[in-house]
Amino acid sequence: MSPVNAPNPSSPVIVISAGDNVATALETLEPGRVLAREDAGVTVRDAIPRGHKVALARIAPGAAVIKYGSSIGVATEEILPGAHVHTHNVSSARGRGDLAAARQQPAAAGRLAEPDNGRDA
Amino acid sequence: MSARLSVGFEGYRRPDGRVGVRNHLLVVPTVICSSIVSERVAAAVAPIGTALPHTAGCGQLGPDMQLTHETLAAYCAHPNVGAVIVMALGCEQVVAQHLADAARAAGKRAHVLAIQSEGGTIRATERAIALARELAAELEKAPRETCDVSELILSVKCGGSDYTSGLASNPALGRVADRLVDLGGAAVLGEIAEIMGAEHLLAARAPNADTAVRLLRVINRVESEAMALGLDIRGTQPSPGNIRGGLTTIEEKSLGATHKGGERTPLADVVPYSARITRKGLTVMDTPGLDVESVTGMVGGGAQAVVFTTGLGTPTGNPIAPVIKITGNARTAVSMGDNIDLDVSGVLDARETLDEAASRLFDEVIAVCSGRQTAAERLGFREFAIHRRNPTI
Numbered sequence: 001m002s003p004v005n006a007p008n009p010s011s012p013v014i015v016i017s018a019g020d021n022v023a024t025a026l027e028t029l030e031p032g033r034v035l036a037r038e039d040a041g042v043t044v045r046d047a048i049p050r051g052h053k054v055a056l057a058r059i060a061p062g063a064a065v066i067k068y069g070s071s072i073g074v075a076t077e078e079i080l081p082g083a084h085v086h087t088h089n090v091s092s093a094r095g096r097g098d099l100a101a102a103r104q105q106p107a108a109a110g111r112l113a114e115p116d117n118g119r120d121a
Numbered sequence: 122m123s124a125r126l127s128v129g130f131e132g133y134r135r136p137d138g139r140v141g142v143r144n145h146l147l148v149v150p151t152v153i154c155s156s157i158v159s160e161r162v163a164a165a166v167a168p169i170g171t172a173l174p175h176t177a178g179c180g181q182l183g184p185d186m187q188l189t190h191e192t193l194a195a196y197c198a199h200p201n202v203g204a205v206i207v208m209a210l211g212c213e214q215v216v217a218q219h220l221a222d223a224a225r226a227a228g229k230r231a232h233v234l235a236i237q238s239e240g241g242t243i244r245a246t247e248r249a250i251a252l253a254r255e256l257a258a259e260l261e262k263a264p265r266e267t268c269d270v271s272e273l274i275l276s277v278k279c280g281g282s283d284y285t286s287g288l289a290s291n292p293a294l295g296r297v298a299d300r301l302v303d304l305g306g307a308a309v310l311g312e313i314a315e316i317m318g319a320e321h322l323l324a325a326r327a328p329n330a331d332t333a334v335r336l337l338r339v340i341n342r343v344e345s346e347a348m349a350l351g352l353d354i355r356g357t358q359p360s361p362g363n364i365r366g367g368l369t370t371i372e373e374k375s376l377g378a379t380h381k382g383g384e385r386t387p388l389a390d391v392v393p394y395s396a397r398i399t400r401k402g403l404t405v406m407d408t409p410g411l412d413v414e415s416v417t418g419m420v421g422g423g424a425q426a427v428v429f430t431t432g433l434g435t436p437t438g439n440p441i442a443p444v445i446k447i448t449g450n451a452r453t454a455v456s457m458g459d460n461i462d463l464d465v466s467g468v469l470d471a472r473e474t475l476d477e478a479a480s481r482l483f484d485e486v487i488a489v490c491s492g493r494q495t496a497a498e499r500l501g502f503r504e505f506a507i508h509r510r511n512p513t514i
Contacts (some may be wrong), residue, residue, distance in 0.1 A: 006474065006475065007288070007468075007470070008473060009470065014288060014469075016287075016288070019367040023283050024288065024367070026469060026470075027255035032192075035404060038220065044402035049367070050284075050367075051283055051284035051285070051366055051367030052284070052367040053367065053369070063370075065228070067373055068287070068373075068376040068377070068378065069370060070318070070319070070321070070322070070376055071318075072318070072369060072370050072373035073369060073370040073372055073373070078397050080278055081349055085369070085482070086353070086364075086367075086369050087369055090369050091283060091352070091370070092318075092354065092355060092369075092370035092371055092372060093370075093372070094317050094318055094344060094354065094370075094372060095314075095317065095344050095347045095348060095353070095354025095355075095358065095371060096348065096353055096354070097347060097348035097349065097350050097351045097352050097353065097354070098352050098353040099353075100351070101352075108277065
């Protein structure tokens with residue numbers, strides 16, 4: 001297993017493994033905030049909630065999003081450095097029965113709504 | 122690897138050679154129909170008495186029936202159990218005598234009572250409670266004795282995960298799993314869906330191709346079953362709470378989750394749900410991702426204790442095994458403080474290192490295995506759910 005890096009106390013993000021193209025925000029990041037050079041020196045573009053991911057490099061549509069040194073899914077659109085990386089622009093490559101069904105019968109594709117049980121993020 | 126040091130804990134040595142960390146009187150209903158009676162009997166001698174209320178035992182065919190039977194029998198033989206009362210109805214499919222035999226084969230006292238032949242629930246309950254008092258008094262006299270941690274099988278589990286799980290609590294737990302295996306013990310990891318996307322890392326730790334192939338086969342089966350529904354697995358994995366907590370895909374959740382199985386411990390075995398864990402090192406068990414079904418299966422396999430990491434906080438316990446809750450989320454450590462045993466959030470703001478957090482967790486495991494109560498035990502959380510392979514007929 002690739003080891004989990006220790007967080008740098010002076011940085012608001014953690015890059016878990018060398019080669020990751022996303023970092024995890026350890027606090028809420030506002031647009032315009034500039035990350036340290038060791039965190040790719042990117043300027044944050046979107047508000048990033050604590051615990052969510054920020055892109056450290058441009059990720060082309062269809063390219064792998066890398067965290068823990070492994071792919072966590074593919075970009076569904078171009079992701080610019082500093083952008084919020086989450087379900088709106090990343091798709092899983094696994095367990096996609098919806099895609100398999102759509103290939104067989106295009107109208108059957110659909111995704112279950114995600115219920116919100118009254119919890120804030 | 123350094124020379125193996127012996128580390129002890131205070132446990133219960135059983136006649137069959139296994140070692141327990143609790144000494145429960147287990148009241149086992151054969152079927153849903155005797156579940157409430159079983160709970161009443163166990164409650165009369167709580168906390169030593171504990172029941173396994175479940176919803177199965179009839180209306181089951183083939184592999185589904187077999188899994189229910191094997192899981193109940195595994196609990197009857199479990200080293201955390203000192204004696205067993207099997208509470209039958211009388212007309213069900215699960216065979217009460219087989220469950221009692223499983224307990225006796227492990228050297229425990231076991232009795233069968235059937236509601237229909239005792240003359241109704243009132244008489245059956247009274248008679249079972251009298252018997253339970255006698256058995257509990259006997260169990261209370263059993264002393265703990267020093268046992269070696271190499272006797273331990275630790276279940277590693279996560280639930281209510283958020284971004285802190287993969288950064289703090291799971292890697293800390295993984296270090297504990299590695300250390301326990303270094304000392305001659307074993308760990309068990311379940312939740313096949315939550316290995317999906319990280320299987321290449323575990324397969325690389327298999328000592329031979331056969332073990333790696335068995336892992337990949339189980340993962341393929343679970344993925345195929347999910348895909349057969351024609352839906353995106355994101356409908357359940359990651360859960361809505363996981364997504365709000367920052368986890369985007371099942372691959373990301375799995376990569377964080379798999380760290381709890383250690384960083385280097387070899388993958389020794391891949392076993393079916395509730396099957397006896399026989400190898401040292403890391404065993405992967407074929408369990409679903411639902412927390413209670415997963416913990417139920419791993420304890421059935423022989424795990425004497427569970428370490429459960431959580432980002433958002435959960436109450437989950439088990440009827441016979443202590444479940445230790447740890448969180449890497451400082452807010453959850455406060456907001457769900459009643460349910461958390463250990464706070465490792467210091468890893469994320471450099472108040473402690475992962476190795477320091479792991480060392481505290483290892484000490485907590487030893488203390489709990491020697492009798493310290495967990496939050497789930499104090500609060501009476503004893504969830505039990507047997508995985509079902511087929512619909513009820």
